[in-house]
Amino acid sequence: xxxxxxxxxxxxxxxxxxxxxxxxxxxxxxxxxxxxxxxxxxxxxxxxxxxxxxxxxxxxxxxxxxxxxxxxxxxxxxxxxxxxxxxxxxxxxxxxxxxxxxxxxxxxxxxxxxxxxxxxxxxxxxxxxxxxxxxxx
Amino acid sequence: xxxxxxxxxxxxxxxxxxxxxxxxxxxxxxxxxxxxxxxxxxxxxxxxxxxxxxxxxxxxxxxxxxxxxxxxxxxxxxxxxxxxxxxxxxxxxxxxxxxxxxxxxxxxxxxxxxxxxxxxxxxxxxxxxxxxxxxxx
Numbered sequence: 001x002x003x004x005x006x007x008x009x010x011x012x013x014x015x016x017x018x019x020x021x022x023x024x025x026x027x028x029x030x031x032x033x034x035x036x037x038x039x040x041x042x043x044x045x046x047x048x049x050x051x052x053x054x055x056x057x058x059x060x061x062x063x064x065x066x067x068x069x070x071x072x073x074x075x076x077x078x079x080x081x082x083x084x085x086x087x088x089x090x091x092x093x094x095x096x097x098x099x100x101x102x103x104x105x106x107x108x109x110x111x112x113x114x115x116x117x118x119x120x121x122x123x124x125x126x127x128x129x130x131x132x133x134x135x136x137x
Numbered sequence: 138x139x140x141x142x143x144x145x146x147x148x149x150x151x152x153x154x155x156x157x158x159x160x161x162x163x164x165x166x167x168x169x170x171x172x173x174x175x176x177x178x179x180x181x182x183x184x185x186x187x188x189x190x191x192x193x194x195x196x197x198x199x200x201x202x203x204x205x206x207x208x209x210x211x212x213x214x215x216x217x218x219x220x221x222x223x224x225x226x227x228x229x230x231x232x233x234x235x236x237x238x239x240x241x242x243x244x245x246x247x248x249x250x251x252x253x254x255x256x257x258x259x260x261x262x263x264x265x266x267x268x269x270x271x272x273x274x
Contacts, residue, residue, distance in 0.1 A: 012251045029217045033170040033177040039209025040170040040177045044226050072176025080166045085250040089181050113222040114149045134251055
């Protein structure tokens with residue numbers, strides 16, 4: 001067993017809730033993890049923050065709709081610098097709820113980049129939010 | 138409900154297994170998804186490919202070790218261009234197996250960037266590998 005040397009040994013620091021929220025505000029794409037019959041799945045999705053909650057749209061016929069409506073999910077964003085071997089990640093864990101039409105009137109929904117009709121809007125509520133930053137020494 | 142206009146409407150194309158393998162070869166960091174008592178979790182990890190299988194190391198005392206040893210997991214890499222609204226993602230779904238010491242003799246393991254001792258080496262075997270590319274039109 002050989003081990004590649006790390007050029008920039010780093011240490012991990014927890015991010016505050018305010019830092020996590022600011023990072024979530026700064027992005028348009030994250031990764032939603034849900035569970036189907038074969039285990040976990042991870043897919044990139046467009047999202048917006050609505051009153052601090054992650055909101056994203058999917059097709060009502062997608063596996064995401066079938067498996068992640070009113071189910072426990074995780075949502076992750078990160079930024080990794082492979083050269084400096086540093087970066088950060090934020091993890092949101094909660095349950096999804098389907099947003100009702102009346103809840104959507106004031107919401108600026110993201111236009112998903114990919115073609116296709118995504119009319120089911122899901123919100124991750126009662127979420128536990130945490131994050132870590134990897135700082136080069 | 139207002140909808141943000143997409144500047145570059147895009148279409149999705151499936152990646153071939155060869156493209157997925159080449160993309161997996163090109164990266165050092167991916168995201169491992171596993172399930173604990175509260176649902177899915179997603180964490181960035183350093184990895185290497187060994188005979189086409191994703192291999193990563195963790196502390197034997199981590200939640201990843203407790204929940205992802207010999208369990209169904211998903212592993213994801215992606216690259217997203219927020220300006221052009223394009224990108225790609227590769228998803229590996231399988232079960233982890235603990236690598237035994239004799240299996241590690243010829244393996245060049247990654248040095249995890251973060252401090253801490255990661256002596257438990259997990260391999261995702263019997264994996265289903267797929268990917269998609271979002272192409273601007």
